[in-house]
Amino acid sequence: MFHRLSVKKPSEFNFKMMAALVSLLFIAAGCSHIKTSNQSPKNVILLIADGMGPAHIKAYRIFNDDPSTPGVDPMLFDPLLVGTLSTDNHIGHSMAVNNSGSQNLNNSSDTHYQVTDSAASATAYSAGIKSYNGAIAVDNNKAPVPTVLEVAKQKGLNTGLVATSQIVHATPAAFIAHEPSRRNYNNIADQFLDNTYNNQPMVDVFLGGGWQYFKRDDRDLTLELEQQGFDVITQSSELKTAGDKVAGLFADIGLPRVLQRTEKHPSLAEMTNAAINRLEQGNDDKGFFLMVEGSQIDWASHDNNVAGMMHEMDDFASAIKAAVSYAEKDGDTLVLVTADHETGGLSVGARVEDRDYYQFNVHPIKRMKQSLPDYAEQVMQENSIEIFLSDLGITLTELESKQWAQLQGRDDKRQIYGFLKNTVNRASFAGWTTHGHTGVDVNLYAYGVGAEQFYGHHDNTFIGQKLLNWLNNLSE
Numbered sequence: 001m002f003h004r005l006s007v008k009k010p011s012e013f014n015f016k017m018m019a020a021l022v023s024l025l026f027i028a029a030g031c032s033h034i035k036t037s038n039q040s041p042k043n044v045i046l047l048i049a050d051g052m053g054p055a056h057i058k059a060y061r062i063f064n065d066d067p068s069t070p071g072v073d074p075m076l077f078d079p080l081l082v083g084t085l086s087t088d089n090h091i092g093h094s095m096a097v098n099n100s101g102s103q104n105l106n107n108s109s110d111t112h113y114q115v116t117d118s119a120a121s122a123t124a125y126s127a128g129i130k131s132y133n134g135a136i137a138v139d140n141n142k143a144p145v146p147t148v149l150e151v152a153k154q155k156g157l158n159t160g161l162v163a164t165s166q167i168v169h170a171t172p173a174a175f176i177a178h179e180p181s182r183r184n185y186n187n188i189a190d191q192f193l194d195n196t197y198n199n200q201p202m203v204d205v206f207l208g209g210g211w212q213y214f215k216r217d218d219r220d221l222t223l224e225l226e227q228q229g230f231d232v233i234t235q236s237s238e239l240k241t242a243g244d245k246v247a248g249l250f251a252d253i254g255l256p257r258v259l260q261r262t263e264k265h266p267s268l269a270e271m272t273n274a275a276i277n278r279l280e281q282g283n284d285d286k287g288f289f290l291m292v293e294g295s296q297i298d299w300a301s302h303d304n305n306v307a308g309m310m311h312e313m314d315d316f317a318s319a320i321k322a323a324v325s326y327a328e329k330d331g332d333t334l335v336l337v338t339a340d341h342e343t344g345g346l347s348v349g350a351r352v353e354d355r356d357y358y359q360f361n362v363h364p365i366k367r368m369k370q371s372l373p374d375y376a377e378q379v380m381q382e383n384s385i386e387i388f389l390s391d392l393g394i395t396l397t398e399l400e401s402k403q404w405a406q407l408q409g410r411d412d413k414r415q416i417y418g419f420l421k422n423t424v425n426r427a428s429f430a431g432w433t434t435h436g437h438t439g440v441d442v443n444l445y446a447y448g449v450g451a452e453q454f455y456g457h458h459d460n461t462f463i464g465q466k467l468l469n470w471l472n473n474l475s476e
Contacts, residue, residue, distance in 0.1 A: 040470040041334035041449035042287035043280070045272075045323045046148075046463070048125065048171055049316050050118055051298030053342025053440050059306070059430070060313040062348070063362045077320050077337055080445035082452075085460045087341045087442055089120035090130040090140055115439040118298070119182040121340035121460055122174035126291075128464030136170065136179040136188065144178035148464060150195070151471045152289035153202045158279040159288065161203055162271045164315070165254040165295030166210030167192075171340060175291050176203050189213040192247075193224050201228060205278050207239075207248035207271040208295075209255045214247070222247070236266040239274040244281055246274070257296065258311040259371035268294055269318035276326050287332075289467075292319055301344035305421050306430035307365045307372055309346075320445075327448040336454065336463065337445035345433030350425070353399060357429045364392040364427045372424065376417035383409055388420060394427045 049056075057075075065072045091114040117133040124130060126147040127137050137147050149159045161172040168188040173179070177191040189210065195202045211234065214221040222232045231242040234249055242248075250265050261267070266274070272292050279288035294316030300308035320337055327333040348360045368391065370378075375388045385404055389396065396404060400423055407419055425432070446454045453466065 038453070039449055040473070041332055042285075043289070043327075043330065043333040044148075044287075044467060044470075045276070045290045045292065045327070045333065045335045046125065046467075047292045047294070047316070047320055047323060047335070047337045048122070049294045049297050049313070049337070049339045050165075050171060051301045051341065051343030051437070052294070052313070052316070052339035052442065053346060053438070054443060055346040055348050056297065056301070056309065056313060056342070057443060058348050059346065059360065059362075060310060060317065062360055063310050063314070063365060064317070075317065076324065077317070077445050080324075080335075080337065080447045080451075081443060082446045082455045083444045084441040084457045085338060085444050085462070086458070087116045087121055087124075087339075087439065087460050088130075089114055089116040090132050115437045116341050117182075117437065118170035118340050119174060122171040124460040125338075125340070125463045126174045128461050128466075128468050130461060134180075134182050136177050136182050136184075137174045138178050138180055142180045146468070147175050148467045148471065149175040149289055149291070150197070150202055151468060153197050155471055155474045156283055156286040157288050157471075158204045158281075158283050158286075159202060160205035160275040160279050160290040161208070162206070162268070162275050162290070162319075163208040163293040163295050164268055164312075165208060165293065165299075166213065166251075167206050167208035167249070168210050168213050169254070169295060171293045171295065172206070172208065172291065176206075185210075185213050186216065186218075189216075189221055190219065193221055193228070201225075201230075204244070205246050205275045205290075207246065207250070207266070207275060209249065209251035209253055211249040212252045214249060222249075235264050236270065237263070239266060239270065242274075244278050246278060248274075254295065254299070257300075257308055257371050257373075258315050259308075259368065260374065267318060268292065268315045269322045272319045272322045273326075276322070280330075292323070294319065298340075298343045301346065301432075302435055303421070304344055304425065304432040304435060305372060306346075306428055307368055307421075307424050309344075310362070310365050311368075324447050332449055334446065334448045334450045338463070339442040340460075342438045342440045342442060344435070345438045347431035347433070350429045350431030352426050352429065353397065359429055361428045364394055364424055367392050372420050373413075373417055376413050376420055379420065380411065380413055380416050392424065392427070394423060396423070397426070400426070 061075055064075055119135055120131050120133045123135050123137050127145040129145055131139055137145055139145055153159050163172045168185045170182040173188045177188040179187055225232050225247045230245045230247045232247045233242050255265050275290055297312040300312050323335045327335045379385050379388055
């Protein structure tokens with residue numbers, strides 16, 4: 001399937017022959033988990049790390065390393081690497097060029113390469129098409145397009161969505177809703193009920209945040225969900241007793257940061273396991289489709305908070321482990337792991353006070369006992385930074401000491417938080433180039449039935465197109 005060679009001219013033939021050879025060597029040498037076949041899986045679990053670029057993965061590998069062993073230990077998903085994905089949105093994909101072939105550099109935004117947002121990227125994964133930033137499963141004319149989740153439900157599969165953001169956020173929304181703007185949160189929430197097949201909601205299990213969008217003055221979706229047979233739950237402990245159809249809304253908006261969660265809030269792995277346990281039941285063993293998003297890797301990266309990002313990565317890695325463990329036992333499941341884009345322009349190693357440091361230090365991050373916002377609150381209340389420095393094993397530089405002297409005593413949590421965040425970035429030698437997204441390619445990992453069909457470099461639309469092709473070939 002992936003190495004068909006059409007001979008047009010010698011240079012093209014040689015290039016494709018080499019690509020095929022490299023592919024075969026790659027599979028033979030490093031992909032023992034991949035079994036070459038054209039088989040399609042019964043179940044698909046798609047895990048999306050919002051904002052996770054290659055540098056995030058490298059940083060987390062160092063964070064996850066056991067210092068008592070030689071070298072840097074591989075992570076669970078390292079052996080599952082099969083390729084990379086381009087994340088360009090529609091405008092980036094069809095960038096205008098002038099007659100000489102160079103990029104048009106006028107001031108019209110539609111002729112400039114554009115970096116994707118989560119909505120356009122999620123639409124590529126959910127529907128296999130390019131669209132504009134902000135689009136929720138609609139094309140460039142704002143017309144709805146069928147999604148993987150919808151087709152899965154129409155073919156008799158169970159369906160689920162899991163996220164650490166509000167469940168109406170861009171990535172999960174693009175699998176269940178159709179909106180011209182990702183900001184139409186109430187409309188998106190409505191479609192969890194109104195988007196139906198055979199008079200039943202398209203999605204069987206959804207877990208995340210977003211209570212305030214479902215319990216509204218103009219419409220009480222929680223009541224309507226209960227009338228449709230859903231257990232609507234708000235506590236982690238309720239996952240154990242809830243029925244097959246579950247709407248878990250564990251926060252008003254997004255779930256708290258990993259280090260700020262309480263017993264009320266499930267981890268991403270707990271939500272992933274809870275969804276799988278329900279989706280694998282019933283429907284005449286036709287299988288299921290589940291999308292799981294580690295949403296707040298992106299939020300921490302927008303904030304250039306390396307400590308928060310690392311703990312969100314850890315949460316996501318645990319969800320990968322849960323999905324792969326299920327696939328190993330089941331034997332008829334495909335697990336795909338990727339990202340929608342990179343956020344923050346993270347660098348592993350940074351320049352500090354006009355000097356380049358060829359190192360990366362995760363020890364302050366590992367030593368954290370609470371989140372940076374909580375440390376900021378404590379520092380402000382106690383008018384002292386000593387507990388923060390002691391916990392993380394950090395010594396302030398001369399410049400930082402002067403900055404702290406100016407901040408000390410101020411009742412300004414935002415500025416104190418910013419100072420602590422910058423101090424951790426400096427101490428860990430983490431660099432950032434932006435508070436937004438970047439256009440780098442993202443990694444693609446695969447495990448299980450059909451994994452070999454994803455080897456190589458692809459456009460992000462390939463994921464949605466491949467899954468839709470499999471589903472459309474199923475009998476209803």
